[in-house]
Structures are given as structure tokens and as C-alpha cells.
Amino acid sequence: MQYNVAQLLKEGVGASRRRTLSGELCDIDALNPGETPVEGDLLLVRTPRGILVTGKAHMTMTQSCRRCLRTIRAEVELDIEEEFVPSIDIITGASLPITDEDEPDLVIDEHHILDLTEILRQYAIVVGMAPDLCSPDCKGLCPICGQDLNAGTCDCQQDEIDPRLSVLAQLLDDADKD
Secondary structure, eight states: EEEHHHHHHOOTTOOOEEEEEEEEEOOSSEEESSSEEEEEEEEEEEESSSEEEEEEEEEEEEEETTTTOOOEEEEEEEEEEEEEEEEEETOOOOOOOOOOOOGGGGEEEOOEEEEEHHHHHHHHHHHHHHOSSSSSTTHHHBBTTBBTTTOOOOOOOOOOOOGHEEEEEEEHHHHOOO
16 A cells, blocks of 8 residues: 655645545555555645645454453454655655654655555454443443353342442331431
8 A cells, every 4th residue: 555656746735636545455464464455545745844735544353342352353443544754855865754743654665655554454453442342231241250241131139239339228118217
């Protein structure tokens, strides 16, 4: 997912190009080893500093249900918005200063190649941190024994009262007696 942006860097601020995103991300995380296909649409816009990349990418990832921890396959959408800076002046060929604030993954290389691979992998990791549910009515896990409540109920007593609130429970019991 590399794009040659030499011509765009030669143009004025505001010049843009539309690009199709199609490729594969490798080894995103432990649940997504190997190659994961990614597709989407991008808009590359010349800025005073470099190239702003915006767009959407779509992919299918393996995730854990956020309630019951079952492994599921989920369609995810990545909203991309990053500004890449050139490392070489397009006219003179001189090296440009890269500051400590510039992330190495957001630097356009000396051949004017803008590489989205690592940025997309990072976006996918962040999206994977907020997984979907295996189903809308997922019951999750028992907080006491860890039983998957989708597979059946457990014998745990769920009406335990927090010891810090036991005084309030006594007030309710006293009110019931009156």
C-alpha cells in the first residue's frame, strides 16, 4: 500500500488525488496472524507541510466478543486521517529536516513513496481494542465463576451485597418490618 507522490509534491497546496486502497496487512495482532485483506478509498491532498491522507478502509478481523470472549469475525471500518511529511525536497533533492515530533511512519521516503502499511496496521490494532458483540443479546460471563451465560446458567448466588453497603440493606430490612 505504497503510493508515489512525487507529482503531487510538485503541485501547489490544495492539489489532490483520489486513490484506491487495496492490499494486505500482515500479522496485525495475536488473533489476526498472517495476511488480512484491506480495501478502501483515499484522498491525498497537498498541504504546506506535506500530504494529508484521508479515507476509509474496510477489512474483516478476528476479535473476541467484549462480553463473553468468544472468537468472532467482524467487519471493521478504519477512518484514516494522517499527514505525511517528505524527507527530500522534490525540487532540489536536498534532505529536509525531520523533527522529533514527526513520527517515522509518517515520513515520505527519499524516493517520494508514501507507505500506509504500518499506519493501517496501527489503526486496525486500535479498532481491535473495541470489539463487537458475538450477538446483540449476548449474556456475557458470570462475574463470580466465569461461566459463559450464553451456554447456560450457573449456580452462583448473584444477590451478594457489597459489605460497604450492608448498613443500607439493614435500613431496607427495618423498613420492611414496619
